[in-house]
Amino acid sequence: MKKLLSLLAFILISFSAFAQKPEYETKSNIQYYNAATNKADSYINERCVLDIYYPKNTKGFATIVWFHGGGLTGGNKEIPEALKNKGFAIIGVNYRLSPKVKAEKAIEDLHVAIAWTFNNIASYGGDVSQIFVSGHSAGGYLALMTGLDKKWLQKEGIDANKIAGLIPFSGQCITHFEIRRQNGIPEKQPTIDAFAPLYHVRADAPPLLLITGDRELEMLGRYEENAYMARMMKLVGHTQTKLYELDGYGHGMTEPGFPLLVNEVNRILKEKQTKK
Template sequence: MLHKTIVILFLIFAQFSASAQEYTLIKDISYREKNENDAYKKERCKLDLYLPQDKPNFATIVWFHGGGLEGGEKFIPLELKEKGVAVIAVNYRLSPKVQGPAYIDDAAAAVAWAFNHIASHGGDPSKIYVSGHSAGGYLALMVGLDKAYLKQYNIDANRIKGLAPVSGQTNTHYTIKKERGQSMEIPIIDQYAPLTFARKDAPPILLITGDPKLELPARYEENAHLAAVLENLKHPNIQLYQLQGFDHGGVYAPGCLLMLNWIEKQSK
């Protein structure tokens, strides 16, 4: 069922207190094969692992940074720290040094790494969520909806516990259109659009955007379109939130808190 909800500014704050647990941060883990000869892959295909200690079978959030697929660096969102979950912050290759779908493939490789390795760090591989802001949200959707990307790493995308993009594009990404010399104003829905791969059996999906008056052009409408398509396909667990008062850059912080609340409900 589609829940189309408008959330007022303070509604999602003060719900999560800091955990008393200890946490460990392991930086710059390569998620590609160590024998890769590509220097740029070796530089960018790394992740940081933020782990709760003395908490077995914790949930994990794979987090992709924003930056339009052309910039940005991995980071652990403050709002996800000390909340009882692990966070995997991922770097990926960027345009124009590479072109699509290279960065989508990197995202898939990082998610596959999470499935293959999180148990050895105490996490539950059946509780892996994939999220990100802006371009990172786009990557989360592409990896979770187009099953081909994870299949090449022998992972079924339906094993993902949930997808939670924050202000991600659901049409073909601007940067991919830029690489191909296409119009930045006219939307395209092709093999690089999450919408193309909407399906009934996809993992649970939480779509979060900011205020339509403050967001990037049609960003809320894109997400509403995906939600409507999924609802029409009878997807059983799709939620759409519009956060009033937040612009594109500011929405990721409250979006993270909303995601934590959603994850808690998914685990019940």
């Protein structure tokens, strides 16, 4: 009899655990500019859309806004498979591309996409205090720019410091090479101006986790840029900057990077919970 009761208890617990797993839903091609802007600009209307993957019938979940790479000239929005079924919402964002528009227009687009997230995620069940911004390569650069240069989100009435964490993958920390190219500056001539994340180092920025591939395998000086960014953030007094170099991986280092992203999100969420 005891064995039977134990078996029934095990079945009930297993069924309960299975039943509590959230079901996820994806909504695609949501326009994140307002209707008037979409009507006035056909390229914005076509390109500036996002997908949201989120746990249904769940409240208080965290959100990761993910920006695709492609050198600011290519690429498309994505919901990375490695981030699915982790209890988070994932938002994949498209943005305008060079040379159809000036490369810096991508920064304009992505601050609007982040603002859309702040203004809308609660209606899906998300917690507005748990919005993280990440991306790979050009997407990592854009994550850094929109999170460190506060003027972009200020245009939408949002304090960039409300972002829960910035987690760029192999992001450019000097002025992006496509912005330099359109201004006649060679790819291998480093430039730090207002379009460089390094220009905007500050002590009060959100927690920052910089992830790159192996310094000997990465694109150009990508590891060294991130190492300098980490050093300068610490020197200005930022206490939550970390740098990971993924030995043996080149620029396409997203797969080994995703677990680090998930761990960092969970670390920050746990820290927030402890402070409550």
